[in-house]
Amino acid sequence: MFLTSLHSAQDWVEVLQTTEGSQSAVTDLSPGEASIDASDDYPGSEQVLLVLDGEVTVQIGEEKTRMQRGDVVVVPDGIRRRLRNDSQSPARTLSIYTLRPNFFSSSW
Numbered sequence: 001m002f003l004t005s006l007h008s009a010q011d012w013v014e015v016l017q018t019t020e021g022s023q024s025a026v027t028d029l030s031p032g033e034a035s036i037d038a039s040d041d042y043p044g045s046e047q048v049l050l051v052l053d054g055e056v057t058v059q060i061g062e063e064k065t066r067m068q069r070g071d072v073v074v075v076p077d078g079i080r081r082r083l084r085n086d087s088q089s090p091a092r093t094l095s096i097y098t099l100r101p102n103f104f105s106s107s108w
Helices: none
Strands: 013-018 022-029 046-053 055-060 063-068 072-075 081-084 091-098
Touching (some): 022 081
16 A cells, blocks of 8 residues: 655656656645646546536536536546636645546556
8 A cells, every 4th residue: 555645746847656657746826826728647537626626617518617625526548737826825736537547557
């Protein structure tokens, strides 16, 4: 068993765990910060996004919505997504990515 803690994250985006079929990462956004505009960083995978603290504006494809602590959404494979913290407080999210078989051994 490989146990890790969200509290160990030091960078604004930090991968917590990776297996052959999944990866977990925590993202910390200060007020006004945004993530990269991503659609192909994990080809063949879906992302489950959970807001742990604060509020973020999430753009998935052409849709935008505000998410707050406890909200969760699934981002389908190949869909553009971006997070932005438009609030006055820090925000933290947890992402779980499903990875296609042999993800790390194939070129992308």
